[in-house]
Amino acid sequence: MQTKIAIQGVKASFHEEAAIKYFGGDIETLECDSFKQTCEMLKHGKADYVVMAIENSIAGSILPNYNLLRDYRFHIIGEVHLNIQQNLLAYPGVKLEDIQFVESHPIAIRQCDEFLSDHPNWTIKEGMDTAACAKKIADEKLKNTAAIASALAAEIYGLHILEKRIETNKKNATRFLILANEVTEQKNANKASLSFQTGNAVGSLAAVLQCFAEQNVNLSKIQSMPVVGRRNEYDFYVDVEWKKQAEYDAAIRKVLKHTVNFSILGEYIKNEKV
Missing domain, CATH: 3.40.190.10 (Periplasmic binding protein-like II)
Structure with missing residues (x-):
């Protein structure tokens, strides 16, 4: 039985290209009108995975998709980078x-x-x-x-x-996340996506970032999103990378002391091949 991948868009979309790049050609892509619909397909077991664009090197972060990550709490099991040629x-x-x-x-x-x-x-x-x-x-x-x-x-x-090739920047690339309902342990994982909130005190976020720096854990991305209905409160989404598992584990233990609503969205293998 073919693996079922929910994608936003139709056949020959960049999402389908990303799905084929990650899973190979022997897949069934489920075409969806919206990113929310892809999440509903996964939630109700109609899809095995979702491939979701999260950022583009020119257009930046796709902010609504961070809201979907927060609302559905799926597990990030991998990533894929695709060179976008328009x-x-x-x-x-x-x-x-x-x-x-x-x-x-x-x-x-x-x-x-x-x-x-x-x-x-x-x-x-x-x-x-x-x-x-x-x-x-x-x-x-x-x-x-x-x-x-x-x-x-x-x-x-x-x-x-x-x-041909009408994109402004020829180094135009999009990063896609691979989402699953279940946690699958990734051997040799060296990247993680995390979310958390901090207090409003001066230096609260800096204290968290310092925990990563002290353990040689590299912060590759940080994104803030307002907490719905709460003034001056933000969810922070960060991607971190490490070379030694023990250093990452130590950083997480330290970070837990400085954050609330801390969540590991996924631990997976870094992928930079475009």
């Missing part, structure tokens, strides 16, 4: 001068702002997913609309690539 796709036979509308996911649009600024006469429309916008052009045979999506989307939906 292309301008159109229906076969359509030329650049025929384009009036360009449609894609908001983050993909932001990634290509330099290219789009060279075409001020185009109307930019936001869609739910890069590949879904490509599929719409193919299904509806749109002759005045282009989509920003991957080369795989062009291949799958039979579209023509008008312009």
Whole structure:
């Protein structure tokens, strides 16, 4: 039986590419309209895993997904980095001068702002997913609309690539998290995602960060999110990396003394291959 992976988007989306990169080609991808729907699929056992984008090297953190991590409390069992190459796709036979509308996911649009600024006469429309916008052009045979999506989307939906590699920064990469309902122990884990709250006293957060520094545990990311309904209170989400397990364990013991609502969201193997 194939492993079922819930993804936001449709076939040939970057989420499906990330799923294949992590799990291999022998998987069944479950297409979802939203990230929340992917979480519901996992929660109710209809999917084995969720692949969820969490940050992009150009557009930054995908903040709503941190709320989903908080609300669903799934376990992060891995990560995958995907080099994002954006292309301008159109229906076969359509030329650049025929384009009036360009449609894609908001983050993909932001990634290509330099290219789009060279075409001020185009109307930019936001869609739910890069590949879904490509599929719409193919299904509806749109002759005045282009989509920003991957080369795989062009291949799958039979579209023509008008312009290749239109992303502003060629080192454009997205980091995806692999989420599961159950904890699976990762041998040789060297990275963890944690969440916690601190007090409002001066230096509260600094004290926590110092605990990691003293144990040679590297802080690779920190993200704050307001605690809903509580003024001046924040959840902190941090990613840490270590070389010696004992140093990480010691850091966690120290951090527990300075935090409340501390949670290990996942311990896994660092992945940087783009």
